[in-house]
Amino acid sequence: MGVRPAAFAGVGRLSADFAGGDTRVFPWFGSGRMLGPGGDNGVTPMGGAMDYQALFSEIDRAVEPALSSGQVAQYIPALAKVDPGRFGLALAEVDATTAAQGTGDWLVPFSIQSLSKVFTLALVLAADGDALWARVGREPSGAPFNSLAQLERQHGIPRNPFVNAGALVVTDRLLTLTGDARGALRDFLRDECGNAAVDFDPVVAECESSHGHRNSALAHLLADYGRLDNPVPDVLEHYFWQCSLTMNCRDLALSARFLARHGLRADGTRLLTRSEAKRVNAVMLIGGTYDAAGEFAHRVGLPAKSGVGGGIIAVIPGRSVLCTWGPALDRHGNSTAGIIALDTLTTLTGWSVF
Numbered sequence: 001m002g003v004r005p006a007a008f009a010g011v012g013r014l015s016a017d018f019a020g021g022d023t024r025v026f027p028w029f030g031s032g033r034m035l036g037p038g039g040d041n042g043v044t045p046m047g048g049a050m051d052y053q054a055l056f057s058e059i060d061r062a063v064e065p066a067l068s069s070g071q072v073a074q075y076i077p078a079l080a081k082v083d084p085g086r087f088g089l090a091l092a093e094v095d096a097t098t099a100a101q102g103t104g105d106w107l108v109p110f111s112i113q114s115l116s117k118v119f120t121l122a123l124v125l126a127a128d129g130d131a132l133w134a135r136v137g138r139e140p141s142g143a144p145f146n147s148l149a150q151l152e153r154q155h156g157i158p159r160n161p162f163v164n165a166g167a168l169v170v171t172d173r174l175l176t177l178t179g180d181a182r183g184a185l186r187d188f189l190r191d192e193c194g195n196a197a198v199d200f201d202p203v204v205a206e207c208e209s210s211h212g213h214r215n216s217a218l219a220h221l222l223a224d225y226g227r228l229d230n231p232v233p234d235v236l237e238h239y240f241w242q243c244s245l246t247m248n249c250r251d252l253a254l255s256a257r258f259l260a261r262h263g264l265r266a267d268g269t270r271l272l273t274r275s276e277a278k279r280v281n282a283v284m285l286i287g288g289t290y291d292a293a294g295e296f297a298h299r300v301g302l303p304a305k306s307g308v309g310g311g312i313i314a315v316i317p318g319r320s321v322l323c324t325w326g327p328a329l330d331r332h333g334n335s336t337a338g339i340i341a342l343d344t345l346t347t348l349t350g351w352s353v354f
């Protein structure tokens with residue numbers, strides 16, 4: 001059953017129909033008994049805030065048994081101390097006047113790690129257009145996110161901007177464009193989520209730097225192939241600091257909302273063209289969860305980006321952005337609780353891009 005999404009000015013109406021949810025499991029999504037005011041078809045709410053609490057309760061129930069499975073990232077000692085039993089989820093709708101909603105530990109700050117890669121990519125595309133794609137691919141990696149062998153095989157052209165090698169190239173370009181890649185990223189995030197307290201965690205940054213032999217090797221290999229414009233230590237420093245940014249689910253969901261708004265920022269100005277926003281989402285779908293991107297698409301069906309701090313950002317174009325946090329990771333470096341939460345959400349609501 002096709003359900004048209006809420007019609008937010010110039011945004012929702014252009015997006016594709018979303019299928020109805022699994023009515024056997026969550027009947028009020030498919031039957032029209034949606035909580036909140038009725039939308040243009042009486043099923044999806046329009047304008048006013050929807051009560052997501054019933055959906056969040058279902059997700060909390062699904063996630064609970066899995067909170068102890070998986071392992072907190074060990075290779076960055078500052079992250080290894082985080083309690084694996086935490087879980088939070090935030091949802092921010094495309095209507096920039098609507099506050100985000102959430103459940104659990106959604107307001108607890110955590111290390112954003114590779115979630116930062118989505119934003120640096122967007123900032124480089126915004127400033128530089130398509131030029132980046134001569135230096136970075138946009139294909140699934142099929143290899144771990146920090147693979148040296150793959151970079152060597154590809155002669156220094158990273159498979160996509162979300163594996164570490166690709167992200168280092170993006171940070172290098174952002175550094176050239178701005179003179180301060182990490183500062184540009186922090187300022188952008190502060191603006192988008194409206195929280196001036198968003199900041200780096202120097203302990204995490206220092207810890208990554210002193211344990212960052214593999215990233216260092218990737219950067220040197222890139223430099224050997226002539227793929228970096230800036231000195232390796234500068235690129236690495238900005239990369240480690242961007243990964244050390246500390247944010248909560250709410251602020252991350254708000255900050256990524258331009259991806260669901262087809263490129264429009266929180267203040268209504270345009271960051272990316274519609275095509276560029278589509279492309280960032282497409283690259284998230286094929287590579288945002290590394291060599292598990294196929295399995296993630298199979299289970300969740302949304303463009304998404306994960307980080308080893310346990311965060312996942314998922315985009316429902318034209319509708320909303322989700323951010324989950326569960327620090328325990330699977331063997332690919334993706335949050336086990338986050339995947340269950342997003343799988344549950346798209347299964348119950350039908351809000352997938354497929």
Ligand code: GLN
Pocket residue numbers: 112113114115145146164208215243306307308309333
């Ligand atoms: N800072 C981490 C690293 O470079 C980010 C990896 C990740 O979140 N997947 O290894």
